[in-house]
Amino acid sequence: MSVLKISDVTKVFAAGNVVAVDTFSLDVANGELVCLLGPSGSGKSTLLRMVGGFERPSSGLITIDGEDITYLPPEKRPTGMVFQSHALWTHMNVFKNLAFGLKLRRVPADEIKRRVENVLELVGLGGYGTRQVTQLSGGQQQRVALARSLVLEPKILLLDEPFASLDQHLRERLREEVRDIQQRLKITTLFVTHGQDEALSMADRIVVMRDGRTEQIDRPDMVYRDPKTPFVAGFIGTMNLIEGQVANGVFTRPGMRVPLPVADGAAILAVRPEALEIAAAADGEAHVHRVTDYGTHGLVDLDLGDGTRLKSMVSHPDLFQPGQGVHLTPRAVAAYRDNAQIYRG
Template sequence: MARLTIKGISKSFGATYAVRDVSLDVEDGELVCLLGPSGSGKSTLLRMIGGFERPTAGSILIDAKDVTSLPPEKRPTGMVFQSHALWTHMDVFNNIAFGLKLRRLPKAEIKERVEQALALVGLADYGRRITTQLSGGQQQRVALARSLVLEPKILLLDEPFASLDQHLRERLREEVRDIQQRLGITTLFVTHGQDEALALADRIVVLRDGYTEQIAPPDRIYREPETEFVAGFIGSMNFIRTTVRNGISQHAAFSLPVPVADGEIVLAIRPEALSLVAAKEMGAGIVHRSIDFGTHKIVDVDLNDGTRMKAMTSSNSDWTMGTSVEPVAAAFRAFRGNRLVHESVAVPTQENNRVFGHA
């Protein structure tokens, strides 16, 4: 389909920067998620790729052709917005056919392509429906079909499922991923939902305050976060603020080897990497509560210094409120000034073996 190259793109509104010096290569047929909190610059970046915003600096290339100064209608891109942006005075067929009519294609070809697009998104018999008669999920499918019918080289999706309920979001994102893979279309998907990004993406671009924090496949983003921000933004993470002296963490509950220069650090420990051992006397923490999710339990533990941590345990564990425990970290990452300074090697424990079903 197409290869997208972004070189040093920035966008400022007066003295305020929404996007700062972002560079990215998106391969042919790849689905990349732009992930970040509100105000991180992800939608602005997508709008610049689509031609709806002009960059302050940098360039955008599609198949090695510079499209930075081209308007949206001159770019080989199709964009699906969160708001659907359907015309309520037109039926579904004419909403989808609108762009093809602007291109002055023959009526027979328009009819064939619209019907193919409707079938692709699972709305083969909905052509004569008025858009106001459709559910939110159906309207979003029409918006997707309206973009796909133009056969764009690059598909841009700006939080298209944000207004839908959770179950519908999950179903539609699976459908979009299936369609994207069948067509082999290069796709950028903006979301602030980490689960959505982890489920959809070949790679994730994590943005904060207009800057790129990390670009990597979902498994690496989760297991190998390069910054404290990414570690906290993706999945659940326990953070322990402590001091290193002579290569040892000085925290009472986590006296761990951290071979870095003396000073303050932040230990990051995933709940699934944290095991609990019952303490015979007063331990480093006390069980606050245990929440059963069916496949596993999440146990909240209050450490003696007031920090609350979460440990993932097997579904048949029985940690009752008030039990004194010692937390044991099977793996951790250490950050200083938002940057990774040390990562430990995972050490299997009996508890996390049970959680993940290992022998």
């Protein structure tokens, strides 16, 4: 059983008095993969580095299985970290890269050989031990970096945007492989990314971060379908966010009126493109700006009368042309006020 607990952790960088992480708390259950997701500067990598021991918290507590590791150096922690840059030693072959950490821990030579060979098989690089790192592709190097962490048999695996430098197809294949390995080993994992697709496809739970704080912690499907703040709504996937006024149960924006059973006042209406139906109409409240055909579906860019740009996902993009008038029918909406959700339906 390996449980990670982060309690009220804050990190303030003295230079510029920058608060990178602000009273952050999170429990990661045994065998769970939790993704830290957010834009650059949200504090996700700083938080991961504090868990790994590469940064010292200004305050707060970090424990693994109840043991306080807050100020332990990296080599004293039961964690393994995989960096974006691979950080492999190019003067060593694959076997020596993996064996290095075990030698520092004075593991017997026969045990080192067994563990290195086993983990290379696990990451799909059986027989690659004698290869030089410079002879490997980017994807193979990332597998070696993962293997180097796993061979130490850590309680907690930390992944810091490990696929960011790879091309899209390789990224998709490797994230599937890493998720399979993580589930096979049942290893508790904290994963940092700014890629929404990676978070949605890999995580048991997603932590959306902004300015060092938590915006929402939830399952991937709930983060997408039920974002609790306007920031999460706009950050996860594609979302139409429309500012307007509610009066007498109707949300109004020039060229748009939607029933909305909330109190009168300013509000932000959120509608996913797949939930915004459109129909051709000469007197429609919006006009087609652009049509993009992706083969499996189409995306129609729309302009309201005041210039507001919206997007609608359609199954037959050939039915729409630039300049065409359309009626809008939102099938599902959410509404926000004062940075909180006030309606979903």
